């Protein structure tokens with residue numbers, strides 16, 4: 001017996017998971033269970049005629065056995081045969097003391113007439129041909145064979161397939177004529193009589209009885225077709241149940257649909273809200289973009305004005321420097337200089353800001369100022385190479401000088417220089433300070449490393465300008481002799497910073 005799958009692509013009951021999935025379906029379906037019960041009742045109805053040795057061909061997972069034993073047949077009279085090891089192992093686990101053997105309906109491993117009753121339910125529909133299996137069923141039975149077939153509605157044999165647990169199986173529906181033809185060619189009319197029992201409009205059972213008083217199948221076969229008692233009722237019940245299930249399903253689908261419509265409506269409201277929000281956000285964005293654009297225009301305008309102002313400022317700076325130069329030239333004229341000498345009010349001594357007070361005090365202390373000195377601007381450092389002032393520092397270490405420079409306009413370049421020269425002519429300090437740092441509000445501090453301190457010392461403070469682009473002068477003390485016509489005596493107007 002060759003039962004290898006490759007030779008029988010239609011026989012895939014041993015594919016992984018198939019047997020257990022199909023068994024699950026059979027045990028959970030009330031419809032399938034009612035069929036098995038009806039079949040068991042049918043066997044019971046004929047068993048009195050047949051005796052007790054019972055063979056079930058294609059016994060599957062032993063569910064028919066559950067209906068047959070022990071109500072219909074005693075346990076030891078039952079043998080189940082099936083081609084699938086998976087189905088058999090489920091059947092064995094379900095009924096440990098039953099006899100289940102492996103075998104093929106095309107070649108049953110039993111002797112002729114070994115059983116009284118042979119049943120075969122829901123098997124032939126999955127086989128590619130029925131002639132040989134029907135002949136085998138009849139061979140091993142002594143008196144009674146009951147098998148089920150699916151009747152085609154068209155009256156012609158129809159070969160289709162169906163899916164169980166994702167696997168395709170044959171599903172062949174036969175005309176009654178073809179089935180009876182198979183029965184008769186299997187064993188001729190050799191003492192067998194046929195009764196057809198209707199289990200459902202398409203599932204029919206054929207009951208073959210040996211040596212019964214019934215006539216052999218012939219043209220009068222319709223006369224022997226009768227529904228199994230209660231089948232019509234069962235069919236009615238079954239359809240009523242199906243209709244109830246469908247109505248239930250429909251009702252729940254309608255409820256679902258209603259819920260979905262509710263959801264849809266609320267989603268539509270949400271979408272409408274979102275669209276509203278979006279529209280208002282778009283308006284906001286458009287507004288912001290408008291504002292931004294106008295701000296950009298403002299900024300551009302401001303930048304333009306700023307540039308114009310910068311130009312104007314630049315021009316003003318240049319004019320201021322030119323005017324300052326001009327003023328310097330005017331001042332340098334003798335007449336102007338001498339007029340200044342006679343005017344007492346030109347002493348700025350009593351007008352200096354508090355921030356210049358230290359310069360006043362220090363210069364009185366260290367620069368030998370006597371009566372008659374006026375605080376006035378010096379010569380322009382553009383006109384003289386430098387201005388020298390003598391100072392006397394006693395026992396202190398000098399580390400900075402405060403001066404009061406005057407710029408007629410802000411300088412943009414150059415430096416103010418300071419040298420401290422000792423009495424013996426040696427230059428101790430040489431410092432440059434950027435002219436741009438000269439403000440005029442506060443004294444200009446020029447710092448340097450500390451010098452002197454041991455004893456009284458006289459120094460020369462030498463102040464000069466390097467490459468400054470406006471006239472630069474210093475406030476200094478001035479004393480005029482000979483009614484303003486003689487030489488001028490000059491003293492430094494400066495403060496001092498000492499190292500502690």
Ligand SMILES: C[S@@+](CC[C@H](N)C(=O)[O-])C[C@H]1O[C@@H](n2cnc3c(N)ncnc32)[C@H](O)[C@@H]1O
Pocket residue numbers: 011013026057058059060061063064081082083084087103104105106120121122123126
């Ligand atoms: C649809 S099931 C029916 C099982 C059982 N008779 C019932 O009604 O619950 C078909 C059974 O026939 C078996 N089968 C298929 N081809 C067979 C063959 N050639 N010989 C024996 N058993 C076969 C399968 O293994 C499977 O268990």
